[in-house]
Amino acid sequence: MAVKLDHVTFSYNVSDAYRVDALKDLSLQIEEGTFVALVGHNGSGKSTLAKLLNGLLLPTSGDVRIFGNSTLDPDKIYDIRKSVGMVFQNPDNQMIASIVEDDIAFGPENLGIERQEIERRVEWALSKVGMSQYRKQTPFKMSGGQKQRLAIAGVLAIMPKILVLDESTAMLDPKGRSEVLKVAHELNKQEGITVIHITHFMEEALNADRLIVLDSGRIAFDDTPEEVFKHYEELKAIKLAVPWETQLAISLKKVGIDIGEGTVKDEELIDNLCRLL
């Protein structure tokens, strides 16, 4: 199992008298190769969960295991950090070097990997995110989407088995968002990398294998996106809106036209509408 959380609770001790329970008795398993979308309202615990996955945070109680290794085991933490690559929200905070190839090489260099292998990885990582032609350039003037793809390449150079994107599309324009999402799906399909995509945008969950909805530190829903979106009333109650395709299906149903509540993908929606005609 790529990820296994067993009754995990995490509390931030703000002061002796004040504690925030960010995750509450959360159990969860993610199989290797899955593309998981993780959504939830502000403060629902998404980033806390992400940080628990690579041992940046350790559970207050319970156990987090990555490929069987507990993040509480000091002998395993190095392996865990190599297995779980994290990309964050701000594209400007994740660049270290002023030349793209140096930036990508930084991770493997720190792992003490030999020069030739680093070269190979830089080339591979850049090609995977479609940025090979920028190898000798400076990242600073690039678009947000390009910078995030470079951030992903930087993480890829460490050869992680799990890629966690914590709102990595949040600050991007629609083009940048779709570029980053496309790269994440390709890495999942072509390289078998397990992807955990944290997002505010429900429509970014459409093509995920699995959609997990967090609410106040607990799992509210965990199913295929199609199944989860059927609970649009409950989702609305926890301040999450279903994608417009689902919204349209709901509105049509209210006037007596049933094209299926689970209709979430554009092609499916078009098929169902055509059948009506």
Ligand SMILES: Nc1ncnc2c1ncn2[C@@H]1O[C@H](COP(=O)(O)OP(=O)(O)OP(=O)(O)O)[C@@H](O)[C@H]1O
């Ligand atoms: N360093 C911290 N100290 C104290 N409380 C914190 C800290 N970080 C997060 N919290 C609290 O823990 C809870 C979960 O926060 P978390 O950042 O995991 O949520 P999130 O779902 O990622 O939110 P967002 O959508 O805003 O990124 C929130 O109540 C938050 O205020």
Ligand SMILES: [Mg+2]
């Ligand atoms: Mg967050």
